[in-house]
Amino acid sequence: MKPAWSVIFxxxxxxxxxxxxxxxxxxxxFGAALEPAAARRFFGGGALLCVALAGLGLFASFFHLGxxxxxxxxxxxxxxxxxxxxxxxxxxxIATAAWYAWAHHSGQAYATAxxxxxxxxxxALWVCTAMIYACLRFIREWASPFTLAxxxxxxCASGFTAASAWAAWMAPHWVPAYxxxxxxxxxxxxxxRLLMLRRNVRLRPGSTLQSALxxxxxxxxxxxxxxxxxxxxxxxxxxxxxxxxxxxxxxxxLLLLFPGSALLLxxxxxxxxxxxxxxxxxxxxxGLLAERxxxxxxxxxxxxxxxxxxx
Amino acid sequence: MTQLALVIDLNVCxxxxxxxxxxxxxxTSGSAGPLExxxxxxxxxxxxxxxxxxxxxxxxxxxxxxxxxxxSCLHCEDPPxxxxxxxxxxxxxxxxxxxxxxYDKCIGCKYCSWACPYGARELDEGRKVMTKCTLCVxxxxxxxxxxNERKPACVMACPTNARLFGDVHDEDSEVSQAIRERGxxxxxxxxxxRPANHYLPRxxxxxxDEAKL
Numbered sequence: 001m002k003p004a005w006s007v008i009f010x011x012x013x014x015x016x017x018x019x020x021x022x023x024x025x026x027x028x029x030f031g032a033a034l035e036p037a038a039a040r041r042f043f044g045g046g047a048l049l050c051v052a053l054a055g056l057g058l059f060a061s062f063f064h065l066g067x068x069x070x071x072x073x074x075x076x077x078x079x080x081x082x083x084x085x086x087x088x089x090x091x092x093x094i095a096t097a098a099w100y101a102w103a104h105h106s107g108q109a110y111a112t113a114x115x116x117x118x119x120x121x122x123x124a125l126w127v128c129t130a131m132i133y134a135c136l137r138f139i140r141e142w143a144s145p146f147t148l149a150x151x152x153x154x155x156c157a158s159g160f161t162a163a164s165a166w167a168a169w170m171a172p173h174w175v176p177a178y179x180x181x182x183x184x185x186x187x188x189x190x191x192x193r194l195l196m197l198r199r200n201v202r203l204r205p206g207s208t209l210q211s212a213l214x215x216x217x218x219x220x221x222x223x224x225x226x227x228x229x230x231x232x233x234x235x236x237x238x239x240x241x242x243x244x245x246x247x248x249x250x251x252x253x254l255l256l257l258f259p260g261s262a263l264l265l266x267x268x269x270x271x272x273x274x275x276x277x278x279x280x281x282x283x284x285x286x287g288l289l290a291e292r293x294x295x296x297x298x299x300x301x302x303x304x305x306x307x308x309x310x311x
Numbered sequence: 312m313t314q315l316a317l318v319i320d321l322n323v324c325x326x327x328x329x330x331x332x333x334x335x336x337x338x339t340s341g342s343a344g345p346l347e348x349x350x351x352x353x354x355x356x357x358x359x360x361x362x363x364x365x366x367x368x369x370x371x372x373x374x375x376x377x378x379x380x381x382x383s384c385l386h387c388e389d390p391p392x393x394x395x396x397x398x399x400x401x402x403x404x405x406x407x408x409x410x411x412x413x414y415d416k417c418i419g420c421k422y423c424s425w426a427c428p429y430g431a432r433e434l435d436e437g438r439k440v441m442t443k444c445t446l447c448v449x450x451x452x453x454x455x456x457x458x459n460e461r462k463p464a465c466v467m468a469c470p471t472n473a474r475l476f477g478d479v480h481d482e483d484s485e486v487s488q489a490i491r492e493r494g495x496x497x498x499x500x501x502x503x504x505r506p507a508n509h510y511l512p513r514x515x516x517x518x519x520d521e522a523k524l
Contacts, residue, residue: 001425066419066439074397074418083422084397135395138428138502207428207499209367213380214496214510217369223377226331226363229356232433236424302499303430306365306382 001139002239003296006064011129012158012288013057014090015151017050018122019159020166021097023181024050025115027163027174034171040104042170043111047101047118049166054094061090082135086128093121126152133299140203141299146196150295153189154257158288160185161261161281168274175277179269183262190258193291197250200298207302222309233307239297249294257287314388314408315446316479316507317463318486318495319381322514324473326364326379333468334362334383334444341449343414347437359435361444362465376513381474383465384431384444385498385506386410392423392432400441408480408507409448414440428502446476479507 024046034042062068077084096118103111130148137143160182167174209220225234239246261284268276338361339346346359362383369376386403390410393401400416401423403409412423412432417440424432424441432443447463450456460467466476477486486509489495495509 064420066421066434067417070398070416070418073400073416074420077394077397077399080394081397081422083395083420087397132422136391136426138391138499139425206501211499211501213367213378214498214512215367215369215378219369219371220378221368222365223368224366226328226365227360229350231357231363232359232424232436233430236421236434237430301425301430302428306430 001296001299001301002236003293004064006060006062008289008292008296009060010057010064011151012285012292013053013060014093014125014129015155015288016158016162016285017053017057017097018093018125019156019185020046020053020162021050021093021100021115021118021122021159022156023160023163023178025100025112025119026181027171027177028112028115031174031177036107038171040107042167043115044101044104045170046163046166047097047104049162050097051094051101054090054097058090058094082128082131086125086132089121089125089128093118093125096121126155138206138302139299140206141200142295144196144199146192146199149192150189150196153185153192154288154291157182157185157189157257158281158284161265161277161284164265164268165274165277165281168268168272168277172272175272176269179265182265186258186262190254193254205300205302207305209305212302212305222306225307225310228310231307233303237301237304237307241297246294246297249290249297253287253290253294255287256283257291260284260287312408312480313406313478314386314480314507315451315477316386316408316486316509317383317446317466318475318477318479318489318509318511320473320475320489320493320511321378321380322473322511323471324364324379324381325471326366326377327470328364329468329470330381330465330474331360331362331364333464334447335360337447337450337464338445344438346442347435349436357436359433359437359442361433361442378513381465382429382431382498383508384410384446385429385504385508386444386446388505388507389503390427391502391504392427395426396423409446410443411445411448412441412443414438414442417441428499428504429506451476479509 024043028043074087100114100118103114130151133142134147160178164175164178167178261280264280348358350356364381367378369378390403393403398416400413419439421434432441435442451461462476466474475486477484479486490509493511495511497506
């Protein structure tokens, strides 16, 4: 598939916002109580960060639409479409995150309860986002539980990393706990991503040229795709990059996302430097962009069987 | 329930692309607006087509055959493109089984094209909505046309009668008889989409009794 930057930004930015919200509500519910003024700044400000990140992701998603002015129609088919469910879950997450920020800012006693509601929205959003891809059973690289695990774990990793950088500035005594959570999410994310890579390399295509044409002969060669110029089918379903570029992107994301950011996080922890933690987040996000690009590029759509040779 | 469909005879398709051009002509001239034709006289023309004819070589020289393979939307009985549509723009008509796109509801998210294993849908770059074969729904139910012209444009245009059109749920229809008697098959049956369009397989030339020709 051709990686779409709008969707790459949507899934990575929303994932980070969801992970950050998990980190905030975790500390809010189970951590030591903060001074009211500090809690207002840390939780209220952190939740506003979630709103901003998810809002940016939502804004990016509009660039994926041919007719963005009709976006409101896309919530209609929530009974059958995971995309429609995502369209409902994203604003629900943003709205509850904004409510959580306001509840903390105005010192409401029920703020933590709103936080749990927001976490429920975040979890629902992860399921919706991952299922958009995992439900397409004939794109076999996506149709597995690994897709959901990958989205959740990498979202948590980037969210917890963001939380550690935020805490270094606003509530330093929570930095070690957040870093521990970030290391754990990164380790689990790496394990899942490696298993996913191994699975996808070993996949056998579900369809063949024989089943696509209904011809049993094992020797079939395309001579013409019926169009000399490009078509939607040649643009949308092929990444158009060489195998070397794909391999390179895979190494870039494996190195930046996991050891690269973990190393900077450890350095930041050793030197108690918030700037290094922020640098770790930036490096990790670059790795995350490469990871999501690779996720799309690696998917092999069966329609490509019909588009192998121009003429 | 009626299920209209095309049945394509791969024995007689000569790859002339008359079905492609007649489809484009009819569907670019209707009330839904013209189909995109970007850079038509340039080095890299690109346009929207509902139907394409592709050519394959089957076998190993000298025992090879040229296979011309027309393909458009297969109007699946269980279309994977319909439930994924977030707006309800993609739908399957109960009365005749045609899968259609409501261009006024489509937001151009392209998700339905990802969900179609056959690559039957194309985003029109001009109108920025998803388009696909309509089985010429504005011809086949058009009472302003003589009854013998109420067929898809591609069927009308085919010079070798390689394209049959009818109700595959009616056992006595021409298409059902052709499927039954000549081993009609569907594409990528492994995904359980149950395409309505069928293909009639090539018969081996060596098995044809030359005395009867």
